[in-house]
Amino acid sequence: MDTLKDALDFRDFSKAERIGLLLFSIFLLVFPWLGTGSFVKAVMIQFLLFSLFGMGWNTIGGYGGQVELGKAQYVGIGAYTVALMMVWWKIPFWVSMPIGVLIALGYSFVIGYPLFRLKGHYFAIATICTSLVLQDIFINWKLVGAAKGIELPIHEHPDFLYMQFKSDNYYFYFIMVLFFAGLFYMNWFRKSKLGYQLRMIKDDEEAAQSLGIDARWCKIKAYSIASAFVAVGGGFLAVYNLYIDPYSVMDLDLSIKIALMSMLGGAASMWGPIIGAAFLVPLDRFLGSWLGGQRGLIGVDFMIYSALIMIVSAYQPRGIWGIVEQLRRRGK
């Protein structure tokens, strides 16, 4: 009961933030009726998906302060579980997705246990490596489609059991519900015992230990929560794209995007991952399709992308939300 109250209670945010959240929610609810084209809708879906990924990453990467660059492997686990179970045994999404989350949880404990003996840069590199290894295994594993990937059998529209739809509006509302579930979870998480302990670990791990906090165990827990989060998103990706391969759901590029968006928006804040995704997803998509298509301009989108990240991280390491908070404090 208290858990639910904490999840739904946004009162400790400022009035401006609460109004912003309300307007944003209303905007999301009416968005499919605004008559935007399918490209914009696809960008919106991508934005909500990456917000969800970012919120997950924020538990360990933001609140826990651990530079985690291997989230793509868990996107892959979520996506592959949903896809394979459907292709092999015709298991519906609502069964396979939770199973995917459980596998991601189990796998993250196995990986996290040795991984969190490492700290700082070594930890970051190790997370990249574990993700690359899993990707390589899937690229070469014939049983799961190897490099060719898997296509999901198409069901008649609308199928709420397998979550397959013809219209993007359905997918939009679907990911929106997942997004809000994630948002409420994070609202609970930041006020939970684990949330407080992680922030202490981030600030001063030695002192955290002296306050009865088993730092390694806390980090493993947060890492697993983050993994479960992105596995949900991975499951969504499978039924949304109806096709997955190791390059689209397990790539290093994806891991780095997930981490970068949250860092750009503001790690360890409630709104950071959402703001980061709202900046970078459209930028990525529009610049990519606009500049990437022009002759001689291939790669310019990446240059703009990286310049932006460098500017923000040099000016304010706590990202866009950090800048907002700085201005707000100055205003007081």
Next chain:
Amino acid sequence: MAFLQVVDLVKDFGGVVANNHISFNIDQGEIIGLIGPNGAGKTTLFNCIVGYHKPDSGKVIFKGKEITGFKPFMTNREGIGRTFQLMKVTAGMTVLENVMVGAFCRVDDRPIAQKEASEVLAFLGLKELQDYHLNELPIASQKKVGLARALATQPGLLMLDEVASGLNPKETEEMVGLLKKIHQEKKISLFLIEHVMEVVMPISQRVIVLDSGEKITEGLPKEIVKNERVIKAYLGEKYAKGL
């Protein structure tokens, strides 16, 4: 039975023996000072007791239970709190949140942790500072927050590493007052490393002296200052005459 027993503890960093066969006892409710010149092995001894270092040999027994080699979070859960000589000051958390983390050691619910943290803050007179971040506070207040969050874990023994370093005489006096208050009202044993004699001499019931990794003596403060080895090693004749 002693509250904390350290038996024949050795910590060898290879080349430097930081703690060479050190034994002592602390009884429940005592205030013990640990003094010695720089490099005497005081902080190493602390770290061996609370678990940041693993002793090479010897035993640490707390409340009759052997805790040698326990991790720091485990010794804390057994009931040993500690503060650090140097606190990392960050903008990440407010004072209240810092102390709540301490309270979370014993409780799971946020409202209870918050209530306990508020009580500790009120007890130490830090109530007005609760919404500040550590980096916005003067050193004296930072040290008190360190004390507060250790207290919030409800220790039976509180180990303080140079709690008065960097404080001016007035702040030092205030700190001594707080330590006395903690000892009397919370019935907590105190074990303090201290360079500032104005802190350690008036409140310690016994003083242990380390020099170059060896325990050279222990005794009442007024005996310690007359001990020749101590004077040579650490105090300087001037202070001893002044008493």
